[in-house]
Amino acid sequence: MTTSIGFIGTGVMGKSMARHLMEAGHELHIFTRTKNKAAELLDAGAVWQESIASLAQNVDIVISIVGYPSDVEDIYLGENGIIANAKQGTYLIDMTTSDPILAETIFHAAKKRRLHSLDAPVSGGDIGAQNGTLTIMVGGQNEDFLQVEPILALMGENIVLQGPAGAGQHTKMANQITIASNMIGVSEAIIYAKKAGLDPVRVLKSISAGAAGSWSLSNLAPRMIKGDSDPGFYIKHFIKDMKIALSNAKNLGIQTPGLALSLELYEVLAEKGLEDRGTQALIKWFEGELS
Incomplete structure (x- = not known):
């Protein structure tokens, strides 16, 4: 089943992770601060979105892997961010290594808008990202985890729900x-x-x-x-x-x-x-x- 997935952050690891999603046949939408970093994915058929808001409005799942907790806060909680613009029922998966308290804050903000939020940081570096063998540590509700587990399995092998929001971090x-x-x-x-x-x-x-x-x-x-x-x-x-x-x-x-x-x-x-x-x-x- 093809799913529309928004991906934010195509750096050393994110680019390979996003590629696995495309290779599995999913419709990939991309936003990143530096467009040329996503050039390979765009050439391969990914859809470029001009803003985080437009990306969030056009997909069923949003995945992010950015640099710092401040970046995570901006893209999720800002006025023009993911939570304010995503369709009800959208699944939000932040794979950045970030602060557990921020993950809890995002979860509760998302829940108020009937969005499903999971924190899912990874381990395995560029090699794991390239090979699709990342370890993925997940925090969130079990029913949400079960819905997105097949998507996570395209990027990693050792995927464990650790507990509620923040547990992944x-x-x-x-x-x-x-x-x-x-x-x-x-x-x-x-x-x-x-x-x-x-x-x-x-x-x-x-x-x-x-x-x-x-x-x-x-x-x-x-x-x-x-x-x-x-x-x-x-x-x-x-x-x-x-x-x-x-x-x-x-x-x-x-x-x-x-x-x-x-x-x-x-x-x-x-x-x-x-x-x-x-x-x-x-x-x-x-x-x-x-x-």
Whole structure:
């Protein structure tokens, strides 16, 4: 069954995610602040909308994956935003990593206008987006989740409803807290292997298959070794995520020293002009390339 889907945000991950929807035969409408970033999708048959309002008025499902919570707030809650302009019964799926409290606010605002809102942040980076294998963490009502699950399945494989509105974002915070400390460990391991005179590629063969194994070790460590810092996930966005996680951890009354240290190191990279590089560029801090 063909569904009209509006997609907002065609960056490193969004472009691939939107392409999967088109390839499945759905009618795709696009709005993004920079039109040329959507050129490939438009050439492939996507429909360009001149504004968020016009997009929301012409589709049955709206999917967004933008940069920051402030962007999410603007596109959903603004006077010319999605909630004010969407048809009753439209499903709203925000896949941005954002603040759980904002997700709850959007849910309640949407419900007042008889719209169905879910927060559904993702993990898996550019590789997961390209392969349609993203992990998708969902917050919202079960009946709404069941309606859009087939659409989510076109973009990901591990799709779990975590609880009510905001639960998807809280789960993503747990994900980012895990990655934050792990990236330090991966960087330190590579530097240790090099200093010990080992071939780091060969070392990875052993440790990635053992108890130290992780997605970051398997997918980002090879990029670190090659000196490839092209973004699968931007440092600037990871810093945003870690700040949201720290704020929520504080509200929950818990200590997250690993997260705090990782944020400190990544902020050094950003200050050195690397905010638009991939998170694997953390290795540069350990290599002493930032002085």
